[in-house]
Amino acid sequence: MTASPPSAAPVAEAAAFLDRHPQAEAIDIVLTDAHGIGRGKIIRRHELQGLFASGRGMPASLFAQDVEGDDVADALALQSDGGGDSRCWPVAGTLGFLPATGRGMVLLTMTGPDGAPHPLDPRAALMRQIDRARSMGFAPMGAMELEFYLIHPEPDATGRHRPARYSLTGRQSGATNTMSVDELDEMWPLFQSVYEGAKSLDLPLETLISEYAPGQYELTLRYRDLARAADDIVMAKRLIRATARRFGCEACFMAKPFGDQSGSGMHLHLSLADATGANLFADGPDGQLSPLMLNAIGGIRADMAGSMLLLAPNLNSWRRFAATVYSPATNSWGIEDRNVALRLPAGSPATRHFEHRIAGVDANPYLVAASTLGSALDGIAARIPAGPAGQSGPALPRNWLDAIDAFDSSAAMRRLLGDDLHAGFVAIKRGEYRHLAAEVTETEWRLYGFTV
Numbered sequence: 040m041t042a043s044p045p046s047a048a049p050v051a052e053a054a055a056f057l058d059r060h061p062q063a064e065a066i067d068i069v070l071t072d073a074h075g076i077g078r079g080k081i082i083r084r085h086e087l088q089g090l091f092a093s094g095r096g097m098p099a100s101l102f103a104q105d106v107e108g109d110d111v112a113d114a115l116a117l118q119s120d121g122g123g124d125s126r127c128w129p130v131a132g133t134l135g136f137l138p139a140t141g142r143g144m145v146l147l148t149m150t151g152p153d154g155a156p157h158p159l160d161p162r163a164a165l166m167r168q169i170d171r172a173r174s175m176g177f178a179p180m181g182a183m184e185l186e187f188y189l190i191h192p193e194p195d196a197t198g199r200h201r202p203a204r205y206s207l208t209g210r211q212s213g214a215t216n217t218m219s220v221d222e223l224d225e226m227w228p229l230f231q232s233v234y235e236g237a238k239s240l241d242l243p244l245e246t247l248i249s250e251y252a253p254g255q256y257e258l259t260l261r262y263r264d265l266a267r268a269a270d271d272i273v274m275a276k277r278l279i280r281a282t283a284r285r286f287g288c289e290a291c292f293m294a295k296p297f298g299d300q301s302g303s304g305m306h307l308h309l310s311l312a313d314a315t316g317a318n319l320f321a322d323g324p325d326g327q328l329s330p331l332m333l334n335a336i337g338g339i340r341a342d343m344a345g346s347m348l349l350l351a352p353n354l355n356s357w358r359r360f361a362a363t364v365y366s367p368a369t370n371s372w373g374i375e376d377r378n379v380a381l382r383l384p385a386g387s388p389a390t391r392h393f394e395h396r397i398a399g400v401d402a403n404p405y406l407v408a409a410s411t412l413g414s415a416l417d418g419i420a421a422r423i424p425a426g427p428a429g430q431s432g433p434a435l436p437r438n439w440l441d442a443i444d445a446f447d448s449s450a451a452m453r454r455l456l457g458d459d460l461h462a463g464f465v466a467i468k469r470g471e472y473r474h475l476a477a478e479v480t481e482t483e484w485r486l487y488g489f490t491v
Contacts, residue, residue: 043094044154046166048131048145053091056143057084060136066143070097070127071161071273073464074106074352075403079127079147087143096124099149102159102463105471106353114466117459118159125157126150133270135240139232139282144240146270158459161405162269168413168455169266175419177311177319179265179412180392183272186250186257186303186400188291189226189283200296202254203288213253222249226256229286233258236278242271252300262308265408272305272404294351294399295358302359303400307411308384310392311335322388329391333425336372336381336393338418339411340425340432343370343380343397345449346410347435348442348468350398354475357439359399368397370432372425379429406456406464413455443468 057063064084069077078101082090103114126149133146148166149157156163172179189203191211204211205225216222223230230247237244243261250257258279260271276292283290295302310320311331320332339346351357360368372381372393382394398407417423426432436442446452446465453461 043092043128044150044156046131046148046156047094047128048091048134050088050091052129052131052134053088056134056136057087060143062141063136063143064141066134066145067137067140067277068095068127068129068145068147069273069277070101070147070149071403071405072101072104073159073161073403073406073460073467075161075273075276075401075405076106077273077277078104078108081142090145091129094126094128094150095147097127097147097149098123099125099157099159102157102460103467105467105474111467111470113470114463117462117466120152125152126154130162130270132241132267133274135242135274137278137281138236138239139278139285144274144277146273158457159463161403161409161460162266164456164460165266165269165405165409165412167457168409168416172311172412172416175416176313177416178313178316179309180262180312180318181265181268181307181309181408182260182262183268183308183404183407184257184259184304184306185272185275185279186255186305187276187279188252188254188293188296188303189229189256190254190289190291190296192287192289200291203283203286206286206288215252216249217251219249223247229282229288232282232285233279236282237275240274240278242274242278244275250301250303252297255301255303265309265412269404269408292400294353294356294401295361296355298358298361304359304396305398305400305402305404305407307395307398307407308392309335309395309411309415311415318390318392320391320393322391326388328383331419332391332393334418334422335415336418336425337423338416338421339381339395339414340370340372341418341423342410342414342449342451342455344433344435344445345452346414346446347397348439348446348464349406349410349452350402351439351442352403352468353401353471354439356399356401357442368435370435371429373428376429410452410455414451417451417455440472443472 127147130146149160206229246259248257371379373379374383
């Protein structure tokens with residue numbers, strides 16, 4: 040039997056789940072790859088306690104794959120394990136029952152041969168920064184917002200994808216319907232099922248909003264410790280996808296699925312607490328903003344150019360910045376201003392925090408949280424000033440290739456993520472760039488094929 044690492048979930052968690060859910064005959068075990076995509080297996084009920092007691096073998100080559108699940112040669116060449124299995128362990132508190140599928144679900148994290156967190160595991164990278172924060176006397180707290188589209192499973196006669204039909208009435212609307220309560224009512228059977236699943240998964244889904252495009256929605260999640268906040272996004276996306284399929288539609292988490300419609304973000308709200316739970320970003324007695332928070336903002340701004348590949352990891356991610364209204368792509372901060380990258384929302388001075396608005400919903404939440412927290416801690420340690428509110432700082436990459444180059448050359452990102460994860464992510468993204476650069480699109484044929 041393989042000894043479990045100290046961070047592994049206890050076997051008692053599996054036993055309690057089996058007692059509560061006698062109907063669960065199978066469980067999805069999910070390891071999150073470099074892209075934020077779930078890789079793993081479906082195991083039978085009788086295998087669950089063994090997973091918790093002894094872990095499960097999976098290859099670290101999962102972290103060297105592209106979004107289609109194919110190995111990227113340059114990323115794979117950085118690994119030296121001969122393609123053998125590493126051990127994966129359940130993440131405590133993530134085992135739950137998903138009513139839409141009738142199966143359980145649990146998240147995994149990978150360890151290396153020495154039993155330490157695997158250097159290629161994105162969740163482990165976040166945990167290293169959380170441990171660093173704790174060593175400095177901080178408890179990182181956060182939540183991420185989730186914007187997405189619900190899409191009809193088949194394109195129309197022109198090949199264009201379109202909004203899903205409402206699950207209550209079967210109607211299909213092409214109207215924007217921003218913040219329409221009637222729109223939410225017509226889609227309520229689907230979202231009611233989502234909320235039921237969230238309850239079974241201990242997933243704190245809260246406010247539902249009809250967003251700024253036909254078929255676009257937003258779900259907010261309750262603020263809590265940062266590791267669970269990142270887990271929440273991984274679990275919520277799986278829940279929404281699985282539920283949408285049962286209602287005859289598909290959930291789309293592209294950053295910019297439609298060029299003429301609103302993009303989908305994954306805004307990260309972040310603060311630091313002390314050992315008692317008190318918010319260290321709270322305004323001072325004189326009403327002044329917390330110097331600690333301003334230094335955190337300064338650190339994030341100093342590292343922002345290098346972090347852009349994590350916030351906008353795919354070619355499609357960069358289409359979201361073409362129209363910058365509410366999709367800020369400038370290195371800036373401000374109070375109650377949705378046109379800046381780092382926004383301080385209005386609200387009680389005691390609950391002060393900042394919102395990082397650049398990341399798209401296609402980003403890996405663990406890497407977004409790890410880089411943001413790590414840069415914030417850098418800023419606090421070095422007392423980096425935030426700079427004037429509203430004023431743009433150092434220039435950001437203007438396209439995907441520039442972002443790959445900036446990330447590759449960023450000493451801060453290499454230090455925060457570790458050499459192995461940093462180099463592997465660069466190799467994957469360079470491979471993806473080369474693949475897409477070789478594709479000739481239908482639009483190119485239409486514009487140039489028989490014209491130039």
